[in-house]
Amino acid sequence: MSSPGWDNFWKGQRKSFYAVMKMATGYFVSKVEKLYHLKPTDEIFDYGCGPGFVADSLARKKIRITGADINEFFIDECRKNHPGSLFTVITTDITTNQKILGEQLKGKQFDYIILLSVAQYLRAISDLEEIIKLLGAYMKPQGMIIVSDVLDENTSSIKDAFSLFTHCIRKGRIGAFAGFISYLMFSDYRTVSKQTKLLQVPEQAMRELAARNKLSCEKVHGLTIQKSRSNYILSFTPAK
Numbered sequence: 038m039s040s041p042g043w044d045n046f047w048k049g050q051r052k053s054f055y056a057v058m059k060m061a062t063g064y065f066v067s068k069v070e071k072l073y074h075l076k077p078t079d080e081i082f083d084y085g086c087g088p089g090f091v092a093d094s095l096a097r098k099k100i101r102i103t104g105a106d107i108n109e110f111f112i113d114e115c116r117k118n119h120p121g122s123l124f125t126v127i128t129t130d131i132t133t134n135q136k137i138l139g140e141q142l143k144g145k146q147f148d149y150i151i152l153l154s155v156a157q158y159l160r161a162i163s164d165l166e167e168i169i170k171l172l173g174a175y176m177k178p179q180g181m182i183i184v185s186d187v188l189d190e191n192t193s194s195i196k197d198a199f200s201l202f203t204h205c206i207r208k209g210r211i212g213a214f215a216g217f218i219s220y221l222m223f224s225d226y227r228t229v230s231k232q233t234k235l236l237q238v239p240e241q242a243m244r245e246l247a248a249r250n251k252l253s254c255e256k257v258h259g260l261t262i263q264k265s266r267s268n269y270i271l272s273f274t275p276a277k
C-alpha cells in the first residue's frame with residue numbers, strides 16, 4: 038500500500054514526533070468536536086491512529102474510540118493508555134487488512150471514521166481509494182469518513198511551518214516547534230522524503246474518488262493547524 042520508504046519509516050517510529058503531533062491532533066479533535074458535537078455514545082474509528090492522540094483527547098470527554106495502525110509500538114501505547122478500547126495492528130496490504138478488520142471489528146459500524154495525517158504517506162491515490170472502500174463497509178448509513186490533513190498542489194511547507202509556528206507561539210510551545218523543525222531537517226524523515234515524495238491528493242481527485250464509490254464529498258476548512266492542508270467529509274448522504 039504505502040511506498041516502502043514511508044511504510045518502513047512509520048513502522049520504525051517511536052516517540053520522535055510526539056510533541057507537535059499531539060498538539061496538531063488535539064487541535065483537530067477540538068475542531069471536530071465543535072463541528073459535530075461529539076458525544077460518549079458516538080462510535081469512532083481512527084484508522085492510522087498513531088500513538089492514540091485522538092483517543093487521549095476524546096477520553097477527557099468520556100468518549101472511547103477504536104483504532105488501527107501499522108506501527109506495533111504505537112498500538113501498544115494505545116492499549117496501555119486505553120485498556121478498555123480496541124486497538125489493532127494492521128498492515129499496508131488492503132486484502133490482509135480486510136481480513137484483520139473483519140475479525141476484529143466483527144461488522145461493527147461507526148458514526149465517525151477518522152483518517153488524519155495518513156493520506157500523504159500512501160503510495161498512490163488508488164491506495165487511498167482502497168482504504169476508503171474498506172472503511173465504507175464499517176460506516177453507519179448516517180456516518181462519515183473524515184479525511185484530514187490532505188496535501189495537494191496548493192500545499193506550501195513554508196505556509197504550513199508559519200501557521201504551526203504562530204500556533205506554537207500562542208500556546209507557549211516554541212520548544213516543541215524547534216524540536217519538530219530540527220527533527221524534520223536532520224532525521225530519517227528528511228532522508229525518506231527526499232526519496233519518496235509525500236502523496237498529494239488534488240480536490241478533483243478526491244471528488245472523483247468519492248463519486249466512484251457513491252459517496253458525497255464536502256470540503257471543510259480549518260480542521261488542521263496547517264492552513265494549506267485540506268479536509269474532506271465523505272458520507273453516503275450529504276454531510277450532517
Ligand SMILES: C[S@@+](CC[C@H](N)C(=O)[O-])C[C@H]1O[C@@H](n2cnc3c(N)ncnc32)[C@H](O)[C@@H]1O
Binds near residue numbers: 043
Ligand atoms: C503523522 S502520523 C498521524 C497519527 C494520527 N493519525 C494523528 O494524527 O495523531 C501518521 C500515521 O499513519 C500511519 N500510517 C502510515 N501508513 C499507513 C498505512 N498504509 N495504513 C495505515 N496507517 C498508516 C503511521 O503509522 C502513523 O501512525
